[in-house]
Amino acid sequence: MQKPLILISNDDSIASKGIKTLAAIMSQLGEVVVVAPDSHQSGMGHAITLDRPLRVSEVHNFLPGVKAYQCSGTPADCVKFGKHYVLKGRKIDLVVSGINHGSNSSIAVIYSGTMSAAIEAAIEGIPAIGFSLCEFGADIEFGHGEPYIKQIAQTILDNGLPHGVALNVNIPAKKEEAIKGIKICRQTDALFRESFEERKDPYGRAYYWMDGYLQNDDKGGNTDEDALKENYIAIVPVKFDLTDYKAIDVLKSLKLGE
Amino acid sequence: MQKPLILISNDDSIASKGIKTLAAIMSQLGEVVVVAPDSHQSGMGHAITLDRPLRVSEVHNFLPGVKAYQCSGTPADCVKFGKHYVLKGRKIDLVVSGINHGSNSSIAVIYSGTMSAAIEAAIEGIPAIGFSLCEFGADIEFGHGEPYIKQIAQTILDNGLPHGVALNVNIPAKKEEAIKGIKICRQTDALFRESFEERKDPYGRAYYWMDGYLQNDDKGGNTDEDALKENYIAIVPVKFDLTDYKAIDVLKSLKLGE
Numbered sequence: 001m002q003k004p005l006i007l008i009s010n011d012d013s014i015a016s017k018g019i020k021t022l023a024a025i026m027s028q029l030g031e032v033v034v035v036a037p038d039s040h041q042s043g044m045g046h047a048i049t050l051d052r053p054l055r056v057s058e059v060h061n062f063l064p065g066v067k068a069y070q071c072s073g074t075p076a077d078c079v080k081f082g083k084h085y086v087l088k089g090r091k092i093d094l095v096v097s098g099i100n101h102g103s104n105s106s107i108a109v110i111y112s113g114t115m116s117a118a119i120e121a122a123i124e125g126i127p128a129i130g131f132s133l134c135e136f137g138a139d140i141e142f143g144h145g146e147p148y149i150k151q152i153a154q155t156i157l158d159n160g161l162p163h164g165v166a167l168n169v170n171i172p173a174k175k176e177e178a179i180k181g182i183k184i185c186r187q188t189d190a191l192f193r194e195s196f197e198e199r200k201d202p203y204g205r206a207y208y209w210m211d212g213y214l215q216n217d218d219k220g221g222n223t224d225e226d227a228l229k230e231n232y233i234a235i236v237p238v239k240f241d242l243t244d245y246k247a248i249d250v251l252k253s254l255k256l257g258e
Numbered sequence: 259m260q261k262p263l264i265l266i267s268n269d270d271s272i273a274s275k276g277i278k279t280l281a282a283i284m285s286q287l288g289e290v291v292v293v294a295p296d297s298h299q300s301g302m303g304h305a306i307t308l309d310r311p312l313r314v315s316e317v318h319n320f321l322p323g324v325k326a327y328q329c330s331g332t333p334a335d336c337v338k339f340g341k342h343y344v345l346k347g348r349k350i351d352l353v354v355s356g357i358n359h360g361s362n363s364s365i366a367v368i369y370s371g372t373m374s375a376a377i378e379a380a381i382e383g384i385p386a387i388g389f390s391l392c393e394f395g396a397d398i399e400f401g402h403g404e405p406y407i408k409q410i411a412q413t414i415l416d417n418g419l420p421h422g423v424a425l426n427v428n429i430p431a432k433k434e435e436a437i438k439g440i441k442i443c444r445q446t447d448a449l450f451r452e453s454f455e456e457r458k459d460p461y462g463r464a465y466y467w468m469d470g471y472l473q474n475d476d477k478g479g480n481t482d483e484d485a486l487k488e489n490y491i492a493i494v495p496v497k498f499d500l501t502d503y504k505a506i507d508v509l510k511s512l513k514l515g516e
Contacts, residue, residue: 049301049468055465080454123365155512162508183515184510184516189499195342208311210338242496250419251495252442257490
């Protein structure tokens, strides 16, 4: 039997610990090809590169048995380039993105480069999963997530996903024995409360650093934030059809159009 | 009665014809403040700027009676900066984005900087609309869309929008008399078919230009692509809750989690 073909990307760059960890896990499940940004692309949302060309280089000695490429573009560019150029004509069985250094739960999914790679794959009709660990830092510990990542990826390899859906998987930054299991959740309805810190450059001109924290006023049940707080791994199925079907009737009632 | 406060952004930059046209229309409806990117940000999706600070400058003589600022960040950054810094403490009644030079219908909504500004406002709880004209070019004609843009904006100023919803408005590039009216639609389930053209730089090294076309195999009814083809202005209500609620049960049936 032929091994499944797995394409990997991320937004923390080819140099991150998270993508190497993910590639090592996926190598146990199939043939792995990596196409990842050559520099940090966090917060890139679903950006694509239209105003300049892409540079791509093979990365030697990434992991034994794994072909790896770095690309000057965004995570979504990497998936497009991986599918249409590097793996042209081959059927990709799974796209995985991550493991992100930091949470992509709740509204962060909108800003997430990690998830844009997974959603791009879903648009292309490929089953796709984004994995994130809820902790920042270059040298964080991913070990406790490995058996779950392997299980989730194998389940999707075996069963596929419905059309138009990708998985957003967030893993608590806890010891393995603390993890209670996996919950299937909805996206928490929360938002980042931003502030802008004004500083002056050496020439007296102002510049502004954006900072923020997640403000969660969602009191409903079954949210990914609640699951993570209770030490569950949270899986949210996300879709790229942004239509709010209920709002169609609201707009019609305003006589805005047929 | 106090005039409504309208914040405007876009992704084609403060220098574009589209944003000046939109600001002139909105000036008939309320007090207008513009915070827009200082350079082209098309295809930026919902990117935000985390790895460097923002620069912001007031733009003098943008339009009479209109305060305008240019910002080094993305469209989503501009809305955040507009709300939390420029208009700190003031209630914004409407955010409008555009008028984009080019369509943001169908799957383009995912990659669109124009729509990211509108969706960012919706996340902040502000009624928001992205306007796009289905034609590229720096000097395109917006006149036929103006009465519709004014009508749509006034309707939303009067009635608001449901929580979590922004409007994606696309306008056919036709003469005024050809426009048949407005249709409330769903997002077409189509995708861009990309290709990568390899070129060599003067030093013999490869680089790649991404190009693509929209492949629309959506045979269902009430899509924005169909409405545009029939010379209707297409409005799709879009949401930032990406959860695919139907897929939650599918995942539970796979025994992936509780």
